[in-house]
Amino acid sequence: MxxxxxxxxxxxxxxxxxxxxxxxxxxxxxxxxxxxxxxxxxxxxxxxxxxxxxxxxxxxxxxxxxxxxxxxxxxLNTPVTNTVKQDDTWLLKNATTARRVPNMLVPSSLDNKHNYIISxxxxxxxxxxxxxxxxxxxxxxxxxxxxxxxxxxxxxxxxxxxxxxxxxxxxxxxxxxxxxxxxxxxxxxxxxxxxxxxxxxxxxxxxxxxxPQHYGLGIKELWQIDPALHHPGLVMHSIGWPLAEHGATGGGFLYHVGKDQVYVGLITDLNYQNPYLSPFEEFQRLKLHPTFSRYLKGGKRLAYGARTITKGGYxxxxxxxxxxxxxxxxxxxxxxxxxxxxxxxxxxxxxxxxxxxxxxxxxxxxxxxxxxxxxxxxxxxxxxxxxxxxxxxxxxxxxxxxxxxxxxxxxxxxxxxxSRNFAPITHRCNAMLGVAWFEQNILHKSLPFTLHDSKPDHSQLQKVTQSLAITYPKPDNLLTFDRLSSVFLAHIQHDANQPCHLKLTDPSIPMSTNLPRFAEPAQRYCPAAVYEIIIIDEEVKFQINAENCIHCKACDIKDPSQNIVWTPAEGGSGPNYSGM
The missing domain is CATH 3.50.50.60 (FAD/NAD(P)-binding domain)
Structure with a gap:
């Protein structure tokens, strides 16, 4: 320019x-x-x-x-008013069963007593x-x-x-x-x-x-639910299914806020290995679990968004x-x-x-x-x-x-x-939370040594030849939805006729490297349908729909070739997460 x-x-x-x-x-x-x-x-x-x-x-x-x-x-009339009244942690074993984790077995650092649910x-x-x-x-x-x-x-x-x-x-x-x-x-x-x-x-x-720094991708929705199912101040967290089914780590949440509304979401650690995994689709599956669906059934989805979380810690x-x-x-x-x-x-x-x-x-x-x-x-x-x-x-x-x-x-x-050992422990396996529990609840301090996680998230993907393909169910448009209808609820303001803010260091890499090696994972890790593999005049191409971008930064982090560089769009562009 x-x-x-x-x-x-x-x-x-x-x-x-x-x-x-x-x-x-x-x-x-x-x-x-x-x-x-x-x-x-x-x-x-x-x-x-x-x-x-x-x-x-x-x-x-x-x-x-x-x-x-x-x-x-x-x-001073702050928006910090909704105190946590009940704090539950659930281990989701599979698509239908779960077990509530006794409070005494939850790491004390996760105790939300005296905290608030806020936007x-x-x-x-x-x-x-x-x-x-x-x-x-x-x-x-x-x-x-x-x-x-x-x-x-x-x-x-x-x-x-x-x-x-x-x-x-x-x-x-x-x-x-x-x-x-x-x-x-x-x-x-x-x-x-x-x-x-x-x-x-x-x-x-x-x-x-x-x-190396480590990240999670948090996907979140705001729902209006049946007043009879609403419990202001109820906090729920989950570990295990669906991510554990694919060897990935992270966890779900559901928070009851005011006005008969709840926040529901899933955090997927971006060190996952299977290139076919889609954090967005895993979130849709989570909402079908009875532990979550019992609150969402009959409700209405009001807003949607996604953002990466910097979680490498100390x-x-x-x-x-x-x-x-x-x-x-x-x-x-x-x-x-x-x-x-x-x-x-x-x-x-x-x-x-x-x-x-x-x-x-x-x-x-x-x-x-x-x-x-x-x-x-x-x-x-x-x-x-x-x-x-x-x-x-x-x-x-x-x-x-x-x-x-x-x-x-x-x-x-x-x-x-x-808390310096918590991230390396949970990145290895959610089952190792017992070590974190020992630190937090018994020692009340960290172990006298430091664990490390020295592999960057983008380097963790396996090649498609080493991975099992994942088939996700079609959305039911009641609890589960597709990306485009979700992006609509992010209320994006974006003039399509502006320079693309998603830069490719080498425009050839998506098709020459990422597609054959990793089935071009950008089309799955992006929660906003920004990246697509399309066919135009019998030619397969990599397309960037920058106007869909909700500024989550997952592409800048997870791209296995580190070829995508996120830069700001024109000022004022992007999502509008009012109330989120």
Whole structure:
């Protein structure tokens, strides 16, 4: 595409992504500014047309971080109201039978007592309002497409994507070039498998001491059910069938929210081996199991969505500090897989990031001010010594390095460290949950050694010659559905006449490599019918239906050739997960 002249805006802090980590960071930054009577400019960029539009999670919410960020949140009209009242775990043996797992045999980390069933999108809408009331500027409908760098190699800021180009890259009548947003510090909080986060990890080798990251694909629906079957606060999780039938791991869930509605979903670990497996079709099968169908029968499906989950845990965490900024929340992979929760940990890393950045800016002002105003040194010490003693770190050169010290002194670090073996255990086999139970319920800490999972998810697929084909039943359109009718309920906004945001490094690979070796698995692992093998004029071709994309990122992760690169579509494009 031809280069264009771009306008620029400068801020103290630029935050990419209005999810729980980014919004918590923005709120905490302005709280600190108000406490110290400091002027501060913070900008949050969100690629969705509206806050929460691209946010999708379970969600069982632990309030630990929210308690710290807004201690009086219960008096601030939050959407956190539906407490967990019953917490059941089921072992599904086959398509018809199940056994409820006694609570004493469930790892204690999965105990949801004192937690809430929420819509994470609604929580983000609430957090965004708090942030704006504090003085944060939030720009929705603008995707941060590129990083921009200073001469010293540090991150300078981001460039938003052009708007109004046609599918060939030419300018349309409504063309508007992207802007360069420059920040003294840039916080990247895009959520799981963020495309900028991926670039930062590679450029600065942030993961050189970490295990490969691991992911799950979560598929979720919102249902209106018979009021007689609705039990507000009931939480159900399942393991075993249907995934175990194909040697895969993961689990199902069904959460009773308000208004006679339930969330139902399936998380499929993306380290599965059989290329014929379809996470979408496995989810349809799950809904037919009596444990789930007894609540859904006679109900109506209202919404659909899918999103990958970064679940490698502590062992797969990259370094979160890079020159000029921080990589935070699920973009780094701070989800606690032992709890099946990542919102509270994402929020806390955002808050720690805000404190580190605010202290770094105080240090920058301190170094730049030769006269050093009265009281500035005392305030600097207060900023730098929050939680841990940092005086010896002041002159290290990179004023953000003390983020690591703040992080390691926090409860979020301890929580992730103590659960570091959970992901490697469950990736091997759900039956090994007994080891996790021993850690959580008997030792109340991790075993004195660390287990590892060193194989990336994309490398796990077997060739078709080694795999059994899987035949899935046709949808009944009562409990089970096809992809296209499901995508319709994701409420996608997408102009088909825009550049394709799903890039192939080598366009020949799907047909020359992936099809003969793996029966081109993209047509099965994608939950939105984006990828198809079609016949045109007697020629077999690989087709990308980019307008179907619901931004789950499964293709960027699971493609065995690592040939598909997910990039943001034009700002405002994508699903609208209102209420999910």
């Amino acid at each position: 031809p280069s264009v002249k771009r306008e620029s805006m400068e801020f103290d802090v630029v935050i990419v992504g209005a999810g729980p980590a980014g919004l918590s960071a923005a709120c905490r930054l302005h709280q600190l500014a108000l406490e110290s009577d400091t002027e501060l400019s913070v900008c949050v960029l969100e690629k969705a047309a509206d806050i929460g539009g691209h946010i999708l999670a379970g969600t069982i919410f632990e309030t630990h971080a929210l308690d710290e960020l807004f201690p009086d949140w219960k008096n 994470l999108g609604d929580l983000c809408i609430w957090l965004a309002k708090q942030a704006e009331d504090l003085g944060v500027e939030i720009f929705t409908g603008f995707a941060a497409n590129e990083l921009t760098f200073d001469d010293d190699g540090s991150v300078k800021g981001v460039i938003t994507g052009d708007m109004g180009r046609d599918k060939h890259g030419n300018e349309k009548n409504n063309f508007m070039p992207g802007m360069e947003l420059i920040g003294k510090y840039t916080l990247v909080t895009e959520g799981s498998r963020g495309h900028l986060g991926k670039q930062l990890i590679e450029k600065y080798q942030l993961d050189k001491d970490a295990d 062992n797969s965490l990259p370094k979160m500090v890079f020159p000029g900024g921080l990589l935070l929340g699920c973009d780094a992979g701070t989800l606690n897989v032992a709890k099946l929760k990542g919102t509270h940990t994402a929020m806390k890393t955002g808050m720690i990031g805000a404190e580190a950045v605010f202290a770094a800016m105080a240090l920058d002002r301190y170094k730049a001010n030769e006269k050093r105003e009265q009281g500035q040194e005392q305030y600097l010490n207060k900023a730098l010594n929050k939680d841990v003693k940092l005086n010896n770190e002041i002159d290290t050169g990179n004023s953000l390095e003390h983020f690591t010290l703040l992080y390691k002194a926090s409860w979020v670090y301890q929580e992730l460290y103590q």
